[in-house]
Amino acid sequence: MTDNVLMADLTWPEFEARVKDDPVVFLPCGAFEQHGPHLPFAVDALLPTAIAEGVARQVGGLVATPITYGYKSMPKSGGGPGFPGTINLDGATLVSIVRDIVRDLHRHGLRKICAVVGHYENQWFVGEGIDNALREIGAPDLKAMRLEYWDFCTPDVLDKVFPDGYPGIELEHAAVMETSLMMHLYPDKVREDLIPDHPPADFPPYDVYPAPEGWVPPSGALATAKGSTAEKGRIMYDHYIASISAAVNKEFA
Secondary structure (H helix, E strand, O other): OOOOOEHHHOOHHHHHHHHOOOOEEEEEEOOEOOEOOOEOOOHHHHHHHHHHHHHHHHHOOEEOOOEOOEEOOOHHHHOOOOOOOOEEEOHHHHHHHHHHHHHHHHHOOOOEEEEEEOOHHHHHHHHHHHHHHHHHHOOOOOEEEEEEHHHHOOHHHHHHHOOOOOOOHHHHOOOHHHHHHHHHHOHHHOOHHHOOOOOOOOOOOOOOOOOOOOOOOOOOOOOOOOOOOHHHHHHHHHHHHHHHHHHHHHHOO
């Protein structure tokens, strides 16, 4: 168990000493995206950072400063660009950012890197950035993981969080999962009096460009967030820390 896991809080001599222990370094990959009237723009960076911190304490790792902007918010998974304040990166930009960070972490002596994705649209671009870095470095001693924390939510946990049925991760934008985790981890950032309650979005099986108006519920949430609780957030968080720690220990043993 290690308390001081944030790279941003270390001095360079402290960091140099920690590198000698060959730690796993976690890179949270978020976004700056609307999350309804009740959650802040930073949700997709706050949640993977908190989860990365919890896992790093279990495995003796470090947490790099998160990437706080992400690939384009899409209507069918994030509400899209039509809400004021959402700031998007092109895919090539995100790929380059991830590649550069992985390359420099390796330059500083880190050989185990785990990207923790908190923004649904990021996943393939983060993977591409990691792959580009590994091919450029060509170092056989470098190993990387990429994970989306919600993929570790097992059926027994989902049954506790969604007693009336799980709508699927695509529709969980600003809904019960994210709201409950925020209520557990950052209760002061949740506007509980503004939690939306409406039917889930009903999207066609295709995309249209530019994104049409009217597809996304006016709240920006893709499904109801009613029923969110800090206890549900705690159940998910504790499960994520245990299961992700086990996966990291397995892959970097």
